[in-house]
Amino acid sequence: MALPIFKLNLLHLFSISLFLFTSASISHSNSNDFCEAGALYGAAGCGISPPLSSAKLLIKGGTVVNAHHQEVADVYVQDGVIVTVRPNLKVGDDVQVLDATGKLVMPGGIDPHTHLAMEFMGTETIDDFFSGQAAALAGGTTMHIDFVIPVNGSLTAGIEAYERKAHKSCMDYGFHMAITKWDEDVSRDMEIMVKEKGINSFKFFLAYKGSLMISDELLLDGLKRCKSLGALAMVHAENGDAVFEGQNRMIELGITGPEGHALSRPPVLEAEATARAIRLASFVNTPLYVVHVMSIDAMEEIAKARKSGQKVVGEPVVSGLVLDDSKLWDPDFSIASKYVMSPPIRAPGHAKALQAALSTGILQLVGTDHCAFNSTQKAFGIDDFRKIPNGVNGIEERMHLVWDTMVETGQMSVTDYVRITSTECARIFNIYPRKGAILAGSDADIIIFNPNSSVGISARSHHSRTDTNVYEGRRGKGKVEVTIAGGRVVWINDELKVSPGSGKYVEMPPFNYLFSGVDKADDSYLASLNAPVKRSKSTRCRGEVDGLVSQVSQAGIVPEITLHHLPLGPSFREDGGVRRTAWTSTPFRFPLSELRNGLPPIIALSCHPEMVLWT
Numbered sequence: 001m002a003l004p005i006f007k008l009n010l011l012h013l014f015s016i017s018l019f020l021f022t023s024a025s026i027s028h029s030n031s032n033d034f035c036e037a038g039a040l041y042g043a044a045g046c047g048i049s050p051p052l053s054s055a056k057l058l059i060k061g062g063t064v065v066n067a068h069h070q071e072v073a074d075v076y077v078q079d080g081v082i083v084t085v086r087p088n089l090k091v092g093d094d095v096q097v098l099d100a101t102g103k104l105v106m107p108g109g110i111d112p113h114t115h116l117a118m119e120f121m122g123t124e125t126i127d128d129f130f131s132g133q134a135a136a137l138a139g140g141t142t143m144h145i146d147f148v149i150p151v152n153g154s155l156t157a158g159i160e161a162y163e164r165k166a167h168k169s170c171m172d173y174g175f176h177m178a179i180t181k182w183d184e185d186v187s188r189d190m191e192i193m194v195k196e197k198g199i200n201s202f203k204f205f206l207a208y209k210g211s212l213m214i215s216d217e218l219l220l221d222g223l224k225r226c227k228s229l230g231a232l233a234m235v236h237a238e239n240g241d242a243v244f245e246g247q248n249r250m251i252e253l254g255i256t257g258p259e260g261h262a263l264s265r266p267p268v269l270e271a272e273a274t275a276r277a278i279r280l281a282s283f284v285n286t287p288l289y290v291v292h293v294m295s296i297d298a299m300e301e302i303a304k305a306r307k308s309g310q311k312v313v314g315e316p317v318v319s320g321l322v323l324d325d326s327k328l329w330d331p332d333f334s335i336a337s338k339y340v341m342s343p344p345i346r347a348p349g350h351a352k353a354l355q356a357a358l359s360t361g362i363l364q365l366v367g368t369d370h371c372a373f374n375s376t377q378k379a380f381g382i383d384d385f386r387k388i389p390n391g392v393n394g395i396e397e398r399m400h401l402v403w404d405t406m407v408e409t410g411q412m413s414v415t416d417y418v419r420i421t422s423t424e425c426a427r428i429f430n431i432y433p434r435k436g437a438i439l440a441g442s443d444a445d446i447i448i449f450n451p452n453s454s455v456g457i458s459a460r461s462h463h464s465r466t467d468t469n470v471y472e473g474r475r476g477k478g479k480v481e482v483t484i485a486g487g488r489v490v491w492i493n494d495e496l497k498v499s500p501g502s503g504k505y506v507e508m509p510p511f512n513y514l515f516s517g518v519d520k521a522d523d524s525y526l527a528s529l530n531a532p533v534k535r536s537k538s539t540r541c542r543g544e545v546d547g548l549v550s551q552v553s554q555a556g557i558v559p560e561i562t563l564h565h566l567p568l569g570p571s572f573r574e575d576g577g578v579r580r581t582a583w584t585s586t587p588f589r590f591p592l593s594e595l596r597n598g599l600p601p602i603i604a605l606s607c608h609p610e611m612v613l614w615t
């Protein structure tokens with residue numbers, strides 16, 4: 001196999017030492033070698049091989065599919081950017097040509113939800129920013145957005161840690177940021193993340209009591225802050241307190257295996273938290289993104305909110321779209337435990353409903369929640385399901401499984417496939433049309449997809465570092481034959497050609513399209529309040545008051561006038577004063593003359609604004 005010559009990227013000098021070890025194109029059939037090669041460069045991960053980089057590239061004769069349109073056209077790429085999309089392009093000899101006749105040329109997938117190198121539940125996800133991304137590229141995904149987890153609540157420490165983790169990236173990536181505590185520093189740092197770090201979304205975990213979970217009070221503070229910054233609020237929607245209760249209930253019942261995971265956090269707890277987050281976002285009037293929608297119950301809450309006009313995005317993940325919970329009951333712990341994720345994979349029926357919601361637009365885009373642990377890590381929970389690290393793989397399988405499940409079954413058009421796997425993510429995170437499109441000026445993140453071929457999925461051949469695969473044994477129609485990332489051919493002939501450090505961080509600006517109209521909605525909300533009611537503080541008591549007005553106050557609708565120290569009048573008090581009370585809200589005449597006996601009254605009164613005090 002021909003090896004291209006390394007081009008050292010001066011911007012990534014850190015990777016020079018890594019290059020010293022080895023270089024090889026790694027094929028699909030020997031992906032274990034790929035992982036072993038990764039071990040050679042210590043922490044960096046799984047495999048290295050330089051990309052086939054040609055500054056000029058022509059993809060010829062394919063059907064170019066965008067979310068809005070498809071046509072037979074050629075795509076000309078130069079220096080990582082799409083220059084022209086037009087039929088019958090003529091180019092010079094210095095251009096690498098890829099024949100795509102009879103195939104689909106589509107934007108590379110964008111995975112909105114991944115956890116690479118995440119410290120979680122006492123361990124760290126097995127795929128880092130190299131091995132996870134290499135796997136993604138082999139499956140046709142060319143960008144992902146990962147969740148930065150703050151360090152002891154600190155956003156700045158969190159981003160620094162993730163910037164280090166991501167040094168070895170071999171494809172483009174962006175960051176969301178989780179918010180795990182609330183104080184002035186966090187509020188200030190959210191602004192820094194948005195304005196200086198290119199983060200435009202913050203995630204709030206309503207579950208994982210004792211670690212990531214936040215309170216409703218924090219959620220409200222966070223929603224308000226997100227709104228003011230133009231950042232998208234995201235929620236992991238499960239009621240963490242109730243999950244805790246459910247877990248205790250299972251343990252008391254002696255259910256300690258992986259099935260206890262599903263039983264302890266039923267759909268009603270997902271629906272409750274989804275509904276709560278939706279209502280609080282409505283109260284604040286800010287857009288909301290619900291991650292990993294796993295149940296009919298949660299999906300219906302989203303459908304209801306969207307129908308009412310609320311800006312709510314629902315993200316199903318591949319596991320929820322294609323799996324059911326039956327494997328959690330498998331007598332073999334190593335099989336059952338690999339399906340443990342949160343919210344849980346649901347009973348048969350939910351997946352089909354989520355697919356329908358996706359095809360009808362109730363749900364908008366598909367993620368993976370790629371959060372891979374190997375079987376040794378999963379075994380931490382052999383005696384107690386609460387200790388099984390939560391998460392499944394999917395970053396490599398998403399594009400194929402969504403095609404097979406949605407397009408191959410006739411539930412979705414090819415253009416809609418592009419929308420839910422790429423374009424909508426780019427729009428929501430405000431990087432369209434740089435990403436998510438095959439247009440002149442877009443980044444050259446492209447796949448060549450053969451709808452007539454097929455792929456099989458197995459831990460033996462996948463590129464993730466994990467030794468298991470929740471989609472083991474599945475075979476589906478359609479195959480990503482070529483992946484081009486940033487103009488580099490990184491996957492071709494079942495071979496990965498990637499090098500650490502070649503991926504770029506993609507900054508994502510705030511105020512995506514979901515924010516348009518928020519200010520107008522705020523205005524009409526304020527107008528609808530019909531408040532504050534203007535109540536005059538001073539009364540219109542006019543005329544001569546024969547005495548000293550000691551107090552004028554507003555005491556509500558019912559006016560009250562009290563006269564003190566008057567010996568005469570219609571009624572007397574024990575202290576010699578007289579009390580006159582006017583139970584009216586219409587102009588009221590209070591004939592002082594009737595009370596006068598030559599002594600100056602001291603008048604303490606609270607008047608209705610329209611009351612007139614006559615002398």
Ligand code: URP
Nearest residue numbers: 236341342369371390391
């Ligand atoms: O089980 C899951 N989903 N693990 C990853 C963390 C999260 O909740 O997204």
Ligand code: ZN
Nearest residue numbers: 236291292342
């Ligand atoms: Zn989550």
Ligand code: ZN
Nearest residue numbers: 113115369371
């Ligand atoms: Zn997640």
